[in-house]
Amino acid sequence: xxxxxxxxxxxxxxxxxxxxxxxxxxxxxxxxxxxxxxxxxxxxxxxxxxxxxxxxxxxxxxxxxxxxxxxxxxxxxxxxxxxxxxxxxxxxxxxxxxxxxxxxxxxxxxxxxxxxxxxxxxxxxxxxxxxxxxxxxxxxxxxxxxxxxxxxxxxxxxxxxxxxxxxxxxxxxxxxxxxxxxxxxxxxxxxxxxxxxxxxxxxxxxxxxxxxxxxxxxxxxxxxxxxxxxxxxxxxxxxxxxxxxxxxxxxxxxxxxxxxxxxxxxxxxxxxxxxxxxxxxxx
Amino acid sequence: xxxxxxxxxxxxxxxxxxxxxxxxxxxxxxxxxxxxxxxxxxxxxxxxxxxxxxxxxxxxxxxxxxxxxxxxxxxxxxxxxxxxxxxxxxxxxxxxxxxxxxxxxxxxxxxxxxxxxxxxxxxxxxxxxxxxxxxxxxxxxxxxxxxxxxxxxxxxxxxxxxxxxxxxxxxxxxxxxxxxxxxxxxxxxxxxxxxxxxxxxxxxxxxxxxxxxxxxxxxxxxxxxxxxxxxxxxxxxxxxxxxxxxxxxxxxxxxxxxxxxxxxxxxxxxxx
Amino acid sequence: xxxxxxxxxxxxxxxxxxxxxxxxxxxxxxxxxxxxxxxxxxxxxxxxxxxxxxxxxxxxxxxxxxxxxxxxxxxxxxxxxxxxxxxxxxxxxxxxxxxxxxxxxxxxxxxxxxxxxxxxxxxxxxxxxxxxxxxxxxxxxxxxxxxxxxxxxxxxxxxxxxxxxxxxxxxxxxxxxxxxxxxxxxxxxxxxxxxxxxxxxxxxxxxxxxxxxxxxxxxxxxxxxxxxxxxxxxxxxxxxxxxxxxxxxxxxxxxxxxxxxxxxxxxxxxxxxxxxxxxxxxxxxxxxxxxxxxxxxxxxxxxxxxxxxxxxxxxxxxxxxxxxxxxxxxxxxx
Numbered sequence: 001x002x003x004x005x006x007x008x009x010x011x012x013x014x015x016x017x018x019x020x021x022x023x024x025x026x027x028x029x030x031x032x033x034x035x036x037x038x039x040x041x042x043x044x045x046x047x048x049x050x051x052x053x054x055x056x057x058x059x060x061x062x063x064x065x066x067x068x069x070x071x072x073x074x075x076x077x078x079x080x081x082x083x084x085x086x087x088x089x090x091x092x093x094x095x096x097x098x099x100x101x102x103x104x105x106x107x108x109x110x111x112x113x114x115x116x117x118x119x120x121x122x123x124x125x126x127x128x129x130x131x132x133x134x135x136x137x138x139x140x141x142x143x144x145x146x147x148x149x150x151x152x153x154x155x156x157x158x159x160x161x162x163x164x165x166x167x168x169x170x171x172x173x174x175x176x177x178x179x180x181x182x183x184x185x186x187x188x189x190x191x192x193x194x195x196x197x198x199x200x201x202x203x204x205x206x207x208x209x210x211x212x213x214x215x216x217x218x219x220x221x222x223x224x225x226x227x228x229x230x231x232x233x234x235x236x237x238x239x240x241x242x243x244x245x246x247x248x249x250x251x252x253x254x255x256x257x258x259x260x261x262x263x264x265x266x267x268x269x270x271x272x273x274x275x276x277x278x279x280x281x282x283x
Numbered sequence: 284x285x286x287x288x289x290x291x292x293x294x295x296x297x298x299x300x301x302x303x304x305x306x307x308x309x310x311x312x313x314x315x316x317x318x319x320x321x322x323x324x325x326x327x328x329x330x331x332x333x334x335x336x337x338x339x340x341x342x343x344x345x346x347x348x349x350x351x352x353x354x355x356x357x358x359x360x361x362x363x364x365x366x367x368x369x370x371x372x373x374x375x376x377x378x379x380x381x382x383x384x385x386x387x388x389x390x391x392x393x394x395x396x397x398x399x400x401x402x403x404x405x406x407x408x409x410x411x412x413x414x415x416x417x418x419x420x421x422x423x424x425x426x427x428x429x430x431x432x433x434x435x436x437x438x439x440x441x442x443x444x445x446x447x448x449x450x451x452x453x454x455x456x457x458x459x460x461x462x463x464x465x466x467x468x469x470x471x472x473x474x475x476x477x478x479x480x481x482x483x484x485x486x487x488x489x490x491x492x493x494x495x496x497x498x499x500x501x502x503x504x505x506x507x508x509x510x511x512x513x514x515x516x517x518x519x520x521x522x523x524x525x526x527x528x529x530x531x532x533x534x535x536x537x538x539x540x541x542x543x544x545x546x547x548x549x550x551x552x553x554x555x
Numbered sequence: 556x557x558x559x560x561x562x563x564x565x566x567x568x569x570x571x572x573x574x575x576x577x578x579x580x581x582x583x584x585x586x587x588x589x590x591x592x593x594x595x596x597x598x599x600x601x602x603x604x605x606x607x608x609x610x611x612x613x614x615x616x617x618x619x620x621x622x623x624x625x626x627x628x629x630x631x632x633x634x635x636x637x638x639x640x641x642x643x644x645x646x647x648x649x650x651x652x653x654x655x656x657x658x659x660x661x662x663x664x665x666x667x668x669x670x671x672x673x674x675x676x677x678x679x680x681x682x683x684x685x686x687x688x689x690x691x692x693x694x695x696x697x698x699x700x701x702x703x704x705x706x707x708x709x710x711x712x713x714x715x716x717x718x719x720x721x722x723x724x725x726x727x728x729x730x731x732x733x734x735x736x737x738x739x740x741x742x743x744x745x746x747x748x749x750x751x752x753x754x755x756x757x758x759x760x761x762x763x764x765x766x767x768x769x770x771x772x773x774x775x776x777x778x779x780x781x782x783x784x785x786x787x788x789x790x791x792x793x794x795x796x797x798x799x800x801x802x803x804x805x806x807x808x809x810x811x812x813x814x815x816x817x818x819x820x821x822x823x824x825x826x827x828x829x830x831x832x833x834x835x836x837x838x839x840x841x842x843x844x845x846x847x848x849x850x851x852x853x854x855x856x857x858x859x860x861x862x863x864x865x866x867x868x869x870x871x872x873x874x875x876x877x878x879x880x881x882x883x884x885x886x887x888x889x
Contacts, residue, residue, distance in 0.1 A: 055738035068451050090455070097453030110444035114466040120445075123462075124452035159840040160595075170448065189594035189841055190765060191856075194809035194834035201833070216739065223812040223834070260743035264811070267771030268795055273750045276743035276772065 009079065010178055010210040011044040011067055016076030018062050036062040038234040039076070046177075049204065049211040051225030051242060053218050053257070059234040060214050064182055067212070068102055069093050080178070098128055101171035103200075105183035107163035111155035117141075117166055118151030124174045140169040144199060161192035168199065178210045179203075185220060197224060218261055222246050230254045291542025294477075297535025305351040312349060314342035317500045327520075334524045337510065343521065346502040347528050353503040354484050354532055357418050361483035362476045364422025369429025370472060374460050376430065377437035388434065391427040399424030399482075400489060407495035414487070414497040421486045425479045432475045436468040470544065477540030481533040488529050504529050558623055559584050560727050560759040561606070566618035566630075568601045568610065568783075573845035575614070576601050576783045580874060583727060585623075588753065588760040590774035590791070592767065594806075596844045598783035599763050603731050605630070606761075607647055608637040623726055643673040646720035648749070650732040652712035656704040662715055663700030666690070669722045689718040692755075693748050710741035714748060721752045728753055731763045746773055767810050771795055776875065779803045782842070782852030789876035797885050799871075799878040802853045804885075808835035851881065 018037040025032065037059045044050040054060045065071040066078055069085050077086050080096055101124065104110040111120055118137045125136065138148050144165040155163055164184060171179060181200060185193045201224060204211045215221050221228050222242045230238040230245065230253065238251040249255045260276050319339045328335045334343035376387040403420035410416045440446060446463055454462070490496035491505030499506065504525040511521035561583040568576035576598040583589045593599040605616040608629055620629040622644055627636065641647075649655055656665060666689055667682035676682040687697050693714040704712055713733060720728055730749060734742035750773060753760045762773050770777055771791050778788040779800065787800040798804040812834070839856040842848075848855045854864040859882040868879040 055740065070447060070450055094453060097451065100451070102448060102451045104444035104448065106444055110448060112443075112445040112463050112467070115462075123449060123454070127449070127453045127458070159843070161840050167448075170452075174452065190767070190810045191594060191806055191837040192840055194836040198833050198836060218739075219812045256740055260740045262743075262746075262766070262768040262772040264768050264771050264795060264807070267768060268792055271772060273743070273747035273772055277747055 009043050010046045010048065010081060011042075011212065012077075012079040013040055013042045013063070013067065014077040014079070016040045016063075016066060016073045016078060018059075018066060018071070019074045035234055037066075037073070040231075040234070040236055042229050042236060042239065044210060044212060047208060047210055048227060049213065049225040051221035051228035052212065052214045052231060053216070053221050053228055054231035055216055055257075057233075058231040060231050061182065063231070064102070064180055064212070064214055068100060068180060069096055094128070097124075098174050099176050100178040100180065101174065101176040103164070103167045103171050103179065103181045103184045106187055107160040107167065108187075110167050111163055113155055115154070116151065117153055117155065117158075120155070120166060121151070121169045121173055124170060128174055130174070136173070140173055143172065143203065144169045145195075159192070160188050161196055164188065164196050165199065168196075168203070172203065172207070175207075176209070178212070180212045180214070182214045183216065184213075186215065186217065193220075200224065218246060218257060219263065230257065288542055288545050290538040291546055294535050294538030294540070294542050297531060298539050301351050301532055301535065302355065304348050305355050308345075308348040308352060312342075312345040314345045317341065317502070335518075335520055337507070337521055338514065343507075343524055346507055347504070347524060350502040350504045350507065350525070350528070351532075353414060353497055353501065354487070354529075357414060357421075357487040358480040358483050358536070360415065360418040361422040361425060361486075362479050364419055365425035365429050365479050366472060366476060368423070369426040370433050370465075370468075372426065373430040373433025374437045374464055374468075376434045377441055378456055378460060378464070387430070391430050394424070395427040395431075397424070399486060400493075403486065403490055404493070404495050407490070412495045412498055414501070414503070417487060417490045417496045418483065421483050421490075425482065429472075429475055429479065432471055433468055436471040437464050440464045440467045474540050474544040477536050477543060481536035481540070484529065484532050484536070488525075504532075560587075560623045561761065562619070562621045563602070563606065564619040564621075566602065566605055566616065566620065568598065568605055568614060568616045570614045574783065575844055576605070576616075579618075579780075579783075579785055581778060581785070582875065583759045583761055585726075585759060586753075586757045587776065588750070588762065588774045590770035590777040591761060591763045591780060592765065592770050592777055593780035594765055594841050596782070596841050596847075597780040599780045600731055601783075602780070603647075603729050603761070603763050606729065607641060607645065608632065608634075639673075642669055642720075642725075643675070643723045644726045646723070646725035646728050648713070648716050648720050648728070648730045648733045650735050652709050652716055652736065655716045656712060658704050660703075661700065662690075662702050662704065662707075663687070666700075666715070666719050666722060669719045673723055675723045685722070686718075689722055690715075692721075692752070693718045694744070708741075710737050710745060713737060713741075713745050717745070717748055717752060721756065721758075724756045725758055727759045727761060729761045729763070732765070733762075734769065735764070735766075742769075749773070767795070767807065779806070782847035783844075784852055784879070786853065786880070787878040789872075793876070799883040799885060800853075800880045801857045801859050801882065801884060802837075803878075805835070805837040805856075809837055811835070851879075 016037055017039055020034045020036055022032045022034055040063060052060050052063065062071065066073050067080070073086060077084055079085070080100060083095065085093065085096055121137050121140055137151055141148055141150055146162065146165055155166065158166065184200065185196050188196060197220070203209065213221060213224050225242050227240065228242045228245050229236045230251065232253045238245060238249065238254045245254060246258060249258045262276060266275070319341060322340065334347065336342055372387060376384045399421060402424050403417050406416045406420035440463060446459060449459055449463060487496050487503065488505030488508060491503045492509040494509065497503035497506055507525040508522055511525070514521050559582040561581070563579060563581040566576060566579040567574065579602055591599045591602065601610070601614070604610045606620050606629065610616060616630050618630060622629060622640065624644060625640060629637065629640070663683060663686050666686035667679065670676040670682045670685055671679065676685050687700060690697060690699060695711060695714055699707070707715065733749065734745050737745060746769065749760070762770065764770055774791055776789065777791050777794050778785050779794065779802065780786065781802045787794060787798065787803045794803060795807060798807055837856055850865040851860070851868050854860040857864070861882065863881045868881045870879050871877050
């Protein structure tokens with residue numbers, strides 16, 4: 001692997017392995033190990049919208065945490081904008097903490113219930129020693145489509161979709177270049193999901209962000225992303241332009257995944273539940 | 284929307300009355316609580332002496348009033364010591380990686396196994412019997428239960444995505460503890476404090492009864508109980524009044540704790 | 556015409572002063588698969604729980620719920636009468652497979668028990684044999700009979716729950732978001748097992764979900780709920796291709812990710828030429844329960860709302876196919 005990556009790569013993951021020890025079951029035998037990631041490599045270019053698709057337990061959340069340096073790989077390298085972050089101590093990760101931000105899945109647990117919305121949004125600014133001006137918070141609230149009085153209220157006073165907007169505002173506060181969204185719409189109502197997807201899409205365009213969008217739902221990823229990596233059992237089984245992967249999946253797992261997604265279009269043209277199982281056996 | 288729950292009201296009223304009584308005793312009591320009156324010993328309850336007098340002719344009601352000060356003092360010191368040591372320990376145990384965390388919690392378990400009263404008696408023997416030493420000892424003995432409760436609460440907070448978001452924004456561990464973990468375990472602290480308060484009141488009574496608590500002549504409900512034992516058959520009321528006072532105070536703090544838990548814990552509220 | 560398996564008429568559900576479900580009429584014919592679709596706060600789950608008599612104590616239903624073969628109304632029936640019906644004539648599968656099974660009982664015993672309670676199998680031996688057969692029907696190996704729930708995956712557990720629900724050949728199976736907690740590939744199998752299960756027994760199915768595509772795949776007829784009311788109902792194909800209520804129309808548009816496939820060669824939005832298609836949205840958010848507007852429940856989010864919408868719209872159409880909207884969509888090209 002090249003030591004100095006091409007300057008174009010926003011995120012480069014090289015042969016990353018992450019093992020977790022499980023609690024010991026015996027005093028004599030070594031603790032059992034869970035292989036969350038088994039040699040994952042991928043490259044996300046600057047300004048790209050990159051999707052990661054997989055089912056629960058496939059390792060996609062572990063991968064995100066490693067890219068955000070919230071966890072360390074067992075082996076392998078991770079480079080963000082050309083800087084290797086794998087073994088950097090927390091105090092030398094400042095560039096990452098400013099340039100890479102996350103939006104999480106659960107709109108209930110992603111906002112501190114004891115903090116006012118304006119303090120939540122200002123938190124990344126305060127942490128990094130920037131003046132958390134009132135104007136900046138109002139600007140962010142406006143950018144995500146919330147009224148300016150929202151800043152004075154607490155998270156529980158908002159609906160799920162509004163909370164996800166607050167999360168997005170917080171992530172954008174330090175003007176990051178890379179946005180990682182971990183299942184940002186899977187807990188939302190259908191009628192609100194479209195609004196949040198549009199918002200993310202607009203902001204990524206306006207702010208020229210690199211987006212890494214993780215979801216279990218290939219049809220959502222297909223709408224949002226240019227390229228997608230399909231993960232299964234700690235490995236990437238297929239990577240490619242989303243349209244191609246969706247239309248002509250190559251790997252058997254991807255084929256099974258694509259065929260299992262119920263869509264209105266297929267259902268209305270007469271597809272039954274048996275057709276969801278058409279290709280291959282389920283795991 | 285929110286209905287006041289009965290235990291919160293009842294507990295609040297009881298604790299409030301005790302606090303008022305303690306405050307009032309600084310400016311007014313029916314009699315001087317320590318005034319010995321040989322001519323009026325062991326008097327029955329009457330209009331002059333509501334709860335009667337003890338073997339030295341001291342007014343029992345006045346002693347109960349002044350004794351409530353000891354009770355509150357005891358609670359505040361013991362809970363204060365327990366919380367000041369136990370809360371940081373619990374948060375620390377939740378935030379540190381495996382080994383330090385294990386060490387803290389196993390030491391904690393060891394202390395939990397050590398009888399609190401024995402510790403207090405040892406303290407009394409070494410530093411001399413006083414309300415303060417007894418209470419510091421009870422406080423230290425209450426540290427493990429505090430640490431345990433706070434650790435489990437803090438662990439939950441550490442797993443939330445807002446803590447993850449704070450870490451991703453570059454917050455360091457200490458500010459995360461101060462900004463996110465502590466505010467979200469305050470309800471646990473309140474509840475644990477009120478339970479520890481009740482335990483401390485009981486422990487002070489027991490220690491005074493054994494002669495390791497509040498030294499005479501300072502009135503204390505536990506000491507009153509101890510002094511009453513020689514008259515247990517001839518004048519049982521001397522045991523009954525402080526006994527009831529202790530029982531009511533403990534009940535009050537427990538009710539308050541239950542009430543506060545229900546008030547602050549939205550999960551519990553949903554379940555009902 | 557054969558009588559309906561389930562007939563719900565004028566169902567209202569309220570908690571203290573808040574009305575959560577209003578005026579729900581709903582029928583499920585023999586062997587029919589009916590979908591009940593709605594977002595959070597739509598009242599779809601409360602409707603299911605009212606039919607089952609499983610509402611919490613302070614939530615009060617009124618109206619009428621009749622089940623074929625049962626000579627009394629299920630609303631207001633006492634717990635003993637209901638417990639004879641539940642699990643025998645009326646079975647259910649809920650969303651959460653993790654808590655639906657008793658963790659201290661073996662799988663085989665739990666399936667057998669459901670038959671012994673209602674005396675549909677004469678002896679324990681017969682019940683066990685039937686349990687093994689049911690396990691086979693949900694495509695699980697027979698050695699799982701001796702396993703405990705924690706040894707199973709979520710999908711396997713949901714299949715066990717389904718096996719228990721189908722054990723007594725119920726007249727009606729109610730599924731409340733049965734696959735929402737499952738992965739897509741597992742969902743496909745569980746959905747297929749549900750459909751095969753009800754087809755094999757000629758049971759009726761009431762399928763509750765927020766997922767339009769799932770309903771379209773599983774059901775023949777659908778009711779759309781919003782704000783505690785049924786706003787539209789009809790055959791799946793008709794409702795989903797020619798929606799009349801503005802909410803149904805908006806919901807279909809908002810969930811249509813297919814029409815809005817990404818185009819190549821993005822340009823900056825600020826330049827004014829967005830090449831990436833945007834999703835159609837419904838403005839605003841779903842109000843909290845009890846905070847829906849009076850009259851038409853959708854009028855505060857509806858772009859077609861007028862003053863007329865402050866009055867509750869009447870039902871247009873037949874009891875099973877129709878809508879409640881003052882300004883229905885597709886009036887011209889229907």
